[in-house]
Structure formats: C-alpha cells, structure tokens
Amino acid sequence: MQLMEAARRFLAPDMTISEYYEAIRHFEAKQLGRVKNQSYPNRIISAEDAARMPDNSAKYETLAYRYHGLDRVRELLGDGKPVAFVGWHHGARDHSDYALARTIPRIAIFARWVIQYGRVFSIPMATMGGLALVKMKRFLEDGRPVFYYLDGAPHGECVQLPVFGINCNFSTAPIKLFQSVAGLRIVPVTNFYVDGAGDELEVEVNFHPALGVDGELAGMDERGILASLLAPLEQDQRERGPGQVLINYFPHRERLARQAVARQSGARQASDPQKTI
Numbered sequence: 001m002q003l004m005e006a007a008r009r010f011l012a013p014d015m016t017i018s019e020y021y022e023a024i025r026h027f028e029a030k031q032l033g034r035v036k037n038q039s040y041p042n043r044i045i046s047a048e049d050a051a052r053m054p055d056n057s058a059k060y061e062t063l064a065y066r067y068h069g070l071d072r073v074r075e076l077l078g079d080g081k082p083v084a085f086v087g088w089h090h091g092a093r094d095h096s097d098y099a100l101a102r103t104i105p106r107i108a109i110f111a112r113w114v115i116q117y118g119r120v121f122s123i124p125m126a127t128m129g130g131l132a133l134v135k136m137k138r139f140l141e142d143g144r145p146v147f148y149y150l151d152g153a154p155h156g157e158c159v160q161l162p163v164f165g166i167n168c169n170f171s172t173a174p175i176k177l178f179q180s181v182a183g184l185r186i187v188p189v190t191n192f193y194v195d196g197a198g199d200e201l202e203v204e205v206n207f208h209p210a211l212g213v214d215g216e217l218a219g220m221d222e223r224g225i226l227a228s229l230l231a232p233l234e235q236d237q238r239e240r241g242p243g244q245v246l247i248n249y250f251p252h253r254e255r256l257a258r259q260a261v262a263r264q265s266g267a268r269q270a271s272d273p274q275k276t277i
Contacts, residue, residue, distance in 0.1 A: 005017075005166075006163050006164045006165070006166035006168060008020045009164070009166060010164035010165060010166070043114070043124070044121075044123055044124075044128075044135075045114060045116075045121035050119055050120075050121055051119075053116070053119075055118055055119050056116050056117075056118065057098075057102065057117075057118040057119075060095060060098040060102070060117065060118070063095060063196075063200070063201055063202055063203050064196055064200075064202045064203070065095075065099050065102065065103075065202065065203045065205060066194070066202060066203070066204045066205065067099075067103065067205045067207070068204070068205065068206045068207065069206060069207030069208065069209075070103065070205075070207060072207065072209070072210075073104075073187060073207045076185055076187070076210060077104070077145060080143065081183040081184070081185065082140040082141065082143060082145075082181050082182075082183060082184045082185070083145045083184070083185050083186075083187060083210070084140060084145065084146050084147075084148065084178060084181075084184060084185070084186045084187070085100060085107070085145065085146070085147040085148075085186075085187045085188075085189050085207075086147070086148050086149070086150050086186055086187070086188055086189065086229055087147070087149060087150070087188065087189045087190065087191065087233065088149055088150050088151040088230075088233055089149060089151055090190070090191070090192075090233075090237060090241070091190070091191050091192040091193060091237075091241050092191040092192055092193050092203045092204075093191070095191065095203045096189075096191035096203070096205075097109050097111065097115070097117050097122065097147065098117040098118065099191055099203055099205045100147055100189070100205075101117040101118050101120035102117075102118060104145055105118075105119075105120065106144055106145060107120065107144075107145045107146065107147055108123060108135075108136070108139045108144055108145070108146045108147070109122040109123065109146075109147045110122065110123050110125055110132060110136060110146060110147065110148045110149075111123070111124070111125065111149070112124065112125060112152070112153075123135065123136075125152065130173075133173060133174060133177050136148070136174070136177060137177050137180065137181060140181045140184060141181060147189075148174055150170060150174075150226070150229060150230065150233075151168075151170070152171070154169040154170060154171045155171055155173070156171055156172070156173050157171070157172045157173065158170060158171055158172060159172055159222060159223045159226060161223065161226055161227055161230060163230065163234060164234065170226050170230075172222040172226075175222040175225050175226055176222060178212075178217070178225070179217055179218075179222075179225070183212075183215075184212050184217065185210040185211070185212040185213055186210060186211045186212050186217075186225075186229060187207055187208065187209075187210045187211075188207075188208040188211070188229050188232045188233055189205065189206065189207055189208070190205075190206045190208070190232070190233055190236040190237070190240070190241075191203060191204065191205050191206070192204045192206075192236075192240050192241040193241075204240070206236060206240070208232040208236075211225065211228050211229060
C-alpha cells in the first residue's frame with residue numbers, strides 16, 4: 001500500500017485516492033478478467049498433486065509474450081550456480097509470474113497465496129511465514145531458481161528506501177537469506193503490457209543484468225543490495241510503463257473525469273430544483 005500511494009503521488013497527482021483505486025478495479029475487471037484462478041488450500045502443492053491437475057496455461061496464452069535478456073538468463077541458469085529473480089507488483093502483474101513459469105519451468109514462485117501458472121504452483125508466504133524463507137534457501141542451494149516480490153508486506157526488520165521520491169519500508173530477511181547462499185546471482189525482472197496486434201495487449205518481460213556476479217554481494221549490506229535491485233525496477237517503470245504501477249490506470253482517467261463531472265452536476269441539480277437542462 002505504501003508503494004502504491006507513492007506511485008499515485010508521483011504518477012497521478014491530479015487523481016484522488018478514490019479515483020485511483022476505482023481505476024484499478026476497472027482495469028482489472030476489463031483486462032484481467034480472462035485470468036480466473038481456482039482457489040487452492042494455502043499449502044505447498046506437491047509434485048504429485050500438481051501432476052494430477054489440469055494445465056491451465058491456455059487462459060494465460062491468450063496474450064503473447066516478448067522477452068528481453070532471456071539468452072543471458074539461460075547462460076546463468078546453465079552454469080550450475082544459484083539464481084534468484086526479483087520483481088515488484090506492477091504492470092502485467094497477473095501475467096508476470098506465468099511469463100517466468102512458461103520459460104523457466106523449474107522456477108519456484110513465492111507469492112502471497114497459492115496460484116496455479118500452467119503446471120507451476122506458487123508457494124504461499126502468507127501462511128508459511130519464516131518457513132517459506134527456509135524453503136527458498138533450500139531450493140537455491142539445490143540449484144532451483146526462485147522468484148520473490150521485493151515489495152511484499154514488510155515484516156520484521158526493515159529498511160527505508162525512496163521509491164518515486166517517497167520512503168517505503170522493505171523487509172531485510174529475504175535479502176539476508178540471499179547473502180547466505182554462496183554464489184547467488186539476483187536478476188531484477190520487469191513486466192509491462194504493450195500494444196500488440198489489433199486491440200490486443202502483449203506482455204513484455206525484461207531481464208536486467210544480474211547482481212552478484214563475481215561475488216559482489218559479499219561486499220554489500222542489505223540496504224545496498226535492495227537499492228541496487230530496486231533501481232532498474234524504478235527506472236523501467238518511469239521509462240517503459242509510467243502508467244502501470246500495479247496496473248495501468250491512465251486509459252481510464254478521461255472516464256473518471258466524466259464521472260466526477262456528472263456527480264458534481266447531479267449534486268448541483270439536487271441543491272437547485274428550479275434548474276433545468
């Protein structure tokens with residue numbers, strides 16, 4: 001919520017909070033309604049359970065996916081050393097996890113709830129708490145890549161870092177975990193909706209250069225690591241998708257303005273029953 005409010009102040013200062021959230025709901029209902037995930041118990045879905053469930057890739061494949069930097073990522077994944085991917089809730093958020101799962105099938109996605117992406121199931125941090133971090137470390141040490149949202153709800157020890165010019169809290173526990181994994185490389189990932197053929201949207205996935213190459217994590221503290229990971233995310237947001245923090249609300253600003261004018265007009269008419277149009 002803190003990051004969301006920072007984005008509203010920076011990117012849409014002329015919108016009220018209610019207009020901003022209404023625009024979010026409108027966009028999700030219109031563009032993301034195609035993705036309806038089945039609810040699952042908030043526990044880890046075993047490989048055996050996953051194998052018995054139908055692949056739900058079809059609903060995500062209604063959009064096309066463009067990748068930038070994927071060859072560099074495949075080189076990292078092929079050298080036997082651990083790799084973690086990090087992002088935040090922005091842009092193509094209901095397709096961003098699947099965009100990774102479809103091209104990195106072994107990836108372990110750590111999200112708030114259990115969600116199915118094709119045959120990949122996310123690991124629920126909301127109910128597992130610290131145990132999720134234990135499992136994340138085990139996966140990394142076993143050579144399995146993971147994905148984590150840097151802007152998840154901050155718990156425990158935090159540091160404040162400016163995002164869009166406003167200080168926001170970020171948990172340090174996942175960063176300390178990353179520091180404890182020998183040879184780890186961390187790849188920031190951004191995802192945006194872009195115009196495709198006709199009126200269809202496409203998802204653009206950008207893999208940034210990895211942090212941690214040549215052991216550089218060893219000489220950095222938690223604040224430095226977080227700042228280095230957030231920098232490309234914020235820069236991409238400003239340059240590639242300034243209207244897509246959490247979701248893209250800019251196309252709906254005119255509609256919101258019309259609704260506001262209509263409400264004001266209705267209020268004036270109610271206070272002046274003699275007025276006619």
